[in-house]
Amino acid sequence: MSPEPISTTLITAPIELAGDWGRMLEGAVAQVIERMRHACLHDLHLVSNRQPTRLRVDERTSGPPVIWLHPDESDMAWIIVDSGERDWSKLAYQFGHELGHVFANSWQADAEPKAPCQWLEEAMVEAFSLRGLGRLAEGWKQNPPFVGDNAFGDAIAQYRQNIVRAYATLAHSQGLTRDAAAWFANNRREIEIPGLNPFAQAMSLTILAEYDQAPDCIEALGALNRWPDRSGIPVGEHLQRWNESCAELQISPILPLRLGELLGVS
Secondary structure, eight states, X not given: OOOOOOSSOTTTSOEEEEEOOTTOOHXXXXXXXXXXXXXXXXXXXXXXXXXXXXXXXXXXXXXXXXXXXXXXXXXXXXXEEOOOTTOHHHHHHHHHHHHHHHHTTOOSTTOOOOTTTHHHHHHHHHHHHHHHHHHHHHHHHHSOSSTTOTTHHHHHHHHHHHHHHHHHHHHHHHTTTTOHHHHHHHHHHHHTSSSSOHHHHHHXXXXXXXXXXXXXXXXXXXGTTXXXXXXXXXHHHHHHXXXXXXXXXXXXXXXXXXXXXXXXXX
């Protein structure tokens, strides 16, 4: 039996703006956010039964981007960014990363990040954002949201390339590009520190390559964290629970299976 259709999905949920956007026009901000959402989610099958019905994007003048795990209004995912005045590349990048967490069912009040597997989600949603940035850059060059602004697509592409270059340097220095399983075994204590740590940053490029090779595998992010312990279980068990969740939602488990192979825990 196929999963019941979902009336409102992550790509159709209304977006509201909150916080201090300075002199930026709300219409311009909304266009950039909507473009990035489309770049990240277009053509993906959204099947999670934990999708929000609303999104709030809140600009703060300090602090890191984050999902605000608020106890009320449980149907709304609350994304906080700190992008700066008209820095569209940074806004799109930060929003894309946090949107990835929402896609991975990490937006409700019980979605507290936990070791030992939170780093893996961070790597996957970072790759999700980088993929979206590349698609945003191409779309901006062809059809910019602001008249005559085609050239800014190259600026977005360069912003993305700077991140990719830095992560590639990390991956090479850590030995990830030589043997991912040995990299994980030799650095596991540092890798499993929650957050987008340097090892998660390096791993995001390996995952980005998987997204590029098999775009449908991204849909498996929607099957993440649909079990009580979420990321707070050993990686082998985590990947098994994820695989089972993919089966429940009738989507391909190729991503958790591939990550298990790469990390030597399949």
